[in-house]
Amino acid sequence: MKNTIRAQLGQSVNLTPQLLQSIRLLQLTAPQLEMELREALERNPLLEQAEPEPEDEALDASAADEATLEAAAWDELPEPAYLSAGAGLASGDADATARIAAGESSDPRVRLLQQLALKWSEDDLAVASWWLDHSDDRGYLEAPLPELITRGAHALSLDPRELEAVRQRLLHGEWPGMAAATASECLLAQLRAERPGDRRDAEMRTLAECILTCHLDLLATHDYTRLAAVLGSEPSLVESAAALILGLRPSAIEEPREPVDTHIVPDVVVRLLGGAWRVALNGRTAPRLRIAPHCEQALAGGGGDHGVLRGLLDEARWLVRGIAMRNDTLLRTAQVLVERQQGFLERGEEAIAPLTLREVADAIGMHESTVSRITSGKYIQTPRGTFELKRLFAVRLEGAAVSGSAVKAMVKRLIDAEPAHAPLADDVIAGLLARQGVRIARRTVAKYRDQLAIGPARARQRAAATPTYAAAG
Template sequence: MAALDFRVEHRQQQTLSPRLQHAVRLLQMSSLDFAQVVHEVLGRNPFLEDEALGSDELAPAGTPADGVADGVAANDEPMPVSAADAALEMPVGAAGEDERESWQGDGTSRLRRADDGEMSAMEMLASEPSLQEALHGQVDLLPLTSRDRTLVKTLIESLDDDGYLRTPLDELARLVELDPPATVAEMQIALRHVQALEPAGVAARDVGECLRLQLPLIECEDTRQLAEAIVTEHLNQLASRDVNGLARALNRPVAEVEAVCERIRRLDPRPGWRCGASQVQYVVPDVIVKKVRGEWTVQLNPAIVPKVRLNEAYAELFQRHRCSDHGELAAHLQEARWTLRNVEQRFATIVLVAQAIVRRQQHFLEFGAMAMKPLGLREIADEVGLHESTVSRVTNNKFMTTPMGVFELKYFFSRALVCPSGHACSGTAIRGLIKDMIADESPLDPLSDAEIARQLARQGLKVARRTVTKYRQLLRIDAVERRRKHA
């Protein structure tokens, strides 16, 4: 029988405190999410105030209206970004700013209230009607009986966002409360009424029916008849771009079939998207890169910085009358100071990492993607004095606007590919070469992935065919057969 043994071991290990764990999560957030978190803290913490709404009369005499860095306690626990403080050249949320900054917000700041009779900017935006609202407005102009109007409106409310009718007509007939009950024949008539409305193709049961409903938009009768034959009988070949197979099946010239297929592709397979406001996800850049006097400079985008500061008057009153019964207020004051420190060091770290990236990728800013150098997270981490995981969090969901466009910070990192000449080339540069090759190819004789790999090899870049395929798919470029045109 095994004997039981008790031992005591002393071991040291590093662990993150809950406060630092929260700071790491905040560092990984996008600027819009971070601004939302700060706005929530601002709403519940009495020691924080919005600089745009802060009242000067609450500040004690002789106290300057400082920015975010004010009120940071000297004994606060340091963030894991020790080298970040020197990178922030501009004060975050400087006071006394112009009123126009309320128009430059990111959507998370509170709107201007119409207390003085003025309307806010959001209230002045035009509201675009949804698909159902647009269809109901057209139905109200039709001379229909009350029974038919009820059936038509039932079908309209059953459409999905794409404008398709996914529910069977017999099931919808059972849901309508009419006396006598609605029949499938009546639902068919109501469906024809809806399909005659704008946009064309609405209330279709599948893609083929949606395209057939839009065929009357084709003016040429011969083209319309050929398009109807393709959509009705050869929809799969149309989807796979098998032009040669379609030409054989229809006994028509390849060029004519190719022209008709191109006309069909200009039809809208999702007519419901034409109505209603589209949900556009806007990207707000965190840093702005400009060339000033021959040198590339990096500056923080002031539109993403939360305009928040410590209410010095409340903090001084609390320190003057502090007692043991005010434990909740003490926690609020500590949270306010830690929030301000998070704001300051977060954006200082972003600027620090962005500056290091720009110093290493100046050729990209000058000449484009083909001049991108290989870059790893460890190189930036060693240069700025941060941990590699911290750099990874900083580059996640952070964006940089350059003369070449807006890019995520992760875009500038790529694995090095060694050329036969011994030089290293980044995957981003190779993707740029592949994109240029395909852009310059002949539509009648496009380049296959194997041919692209051979052309890259002749330029001294040995890239496998499967790597070319992967890069082409990342660029969202179709395969060679789908890019081929016929004379």
Template structure:
């Protein structure tokens, strides 16, 4: 049988080096982009930043123009009139601000450090104390294992069997030995670490107080027997039940409140992550507009001196320099494309979410990537890259672009409310609730329905959990 020859027509997409570079630059954060540019400057002699004097002059002009930003859509002939105070929150101090917040520069006008400085962890702090504590090697090995198992709040969550197994390569420890060492650790600083429960943690702290401390004895009884009952009944009803004077119960409850339920957090506070805004939203002549931040529009140029040497260079050197020149032009063009795309997407987001900028989270409207992609003429995947790790500074704080996207939930008037707006409504209802009788998920659902937002109870529960709001029985407060 003779072989047959078949011809097939098909289409395939081949990514050119230039397109790959443009896509890669698009998904970089401002910090990563700066590193990428620095590496390119070091490796490519045909690429340069403007002369230092020109760069400093331009920087001064940029600083001066922070109070008069260029709008997204603004004709060259139109006169830009704005008072300086309108844009004072776009001053250079805002170039670095904590993610998701509107805080500005550090003390004395200094800009905060990028990243987080190295700080002592809870484990480091406990190990340091362990090294200063007289203890035999067997107990010391147990203590190290326990410290490794303590979480950031200061609690020991690991089961006894897990601890025994962790120690077993060195020797076989028993429960009595482990508990003895654990009780010693509980009196390290911060006192109460290595406790297994809240009640135990509070008791350790109470036992460390002088015996004549007002309310100590009753507070110990409360911590040991009735923390949940106290939360449900409140001090007055529990005082009646225990036949204790209300004043004595009040003193004991105040003493409990003065204790630290999360002792580990004293040593290992949550670090603040700093971000560089890629764009700034501001109001101009009654409408919200956008300008890019300095980090999103890096200034690069071609080194004219090296470019002029190409004609007189040897063939090998000339080929190398032509290749470097082409790469430099590709990078500059890719950076311009990146900046243009950022500006389009940021402008589109601001136009859609003007209600949020004017009135806050409850006015956030539903917005999906597809809407923005269709409006700015880009592919959804491109918009996804642009909105990842890119930040928009607004008068309400600095937010990742993705913060402004959320699905819609039907409302009673036939419209839709964004999940972000619904979460803001839930937060407001919870903040305003009676702490003695907090709102259940069912009651929150009813309240939202009265506000014109119809959602299922399980949806309310999902949003509440996403915001780290405890259930109603856990939110019930003492007193």
């Protein structure tokens, strides 16, 4: 066997920490970037938040002026009755804000009664309300149970057994443990609300109930060895039962659900000013960072052992530079997208032009992967709404000069305008599009119609005919 040495040329990319950071910043969405920058402010003492620049304040003032004009234009609109065809508001519900659903109450008693109102009778609800009025903020009764039963029976003119029956429904109902007389009763109700799994789980729950009923004092001292001896059970099973009890909630009160934040924060804002489309970054999405000038000047002189501070200074410089590169790339990409899709912004979906990642990458002098990263999860605010930047890309329809998205919008427009008694078949829609210079096959129309969740002509004709038959009957 002969050993040989052979020279070989090759190319490889070494990703430096700075490059990795720049790539990661490109991929961050607006909320993620804000969190990243605020953490950097707390972590690096050499960074500080910059004040808004004068041009930013001027932009905010112009935005306020536009909002004032929009409000004035809204005031000139007709009354809401005319906007909703009038008939629906004839009953006197003219205030649309009255139909907005209110949020959950901060009072736990109100929240629980709202849930019970869906299932309970009015009489039982009145008794439940009395019990809740005599419970504290943790859900426990404020006075001894016998005393409250006596007072309730007299106040509500009810049999004590009926009063206790309603309390038991509360105790084992929507919020297990509510209106409990003791902590043991509250925990027992929560424990019994869950169904056991396997056989070992059933044994563990039985032990837990026995502990809560008779040996709560031993549980408080965490004396599991004595507890196992008293119960005549394995120490491991007793410890599992104790862990199950400690995992229960000390209060029956359920906190209101946190509302899910569905707001979209636009990264880029587009306005039509002076007949031209203006693109700007949304300066409110993240704090502006800069390196503290006095810190940089102090470290520039040299001397002294400032190795840690110089490392923080390099980190701050990389971050500030990476953010500047990200913002520049995002702005340039958005400008190209707006320039290529002016027709869409002015006329709508049917005017969206074919546009690919490569075309945008060539226009800004970057790689397609960079354009893909900077447009993923980034939103643009336009007069036509706020949507993801990737929506402005469109695949060219094979053999045509228009995009598939535009043709899909044309198909939807034709179907929306068709006569109810004579829906358009797919081949008819293809013929109508051909007259407009868009030649596509019937199966392409069917594909777009399926994507729009629109049935075939025969199904649409039956759907339109159904109300007529019902009226005739």
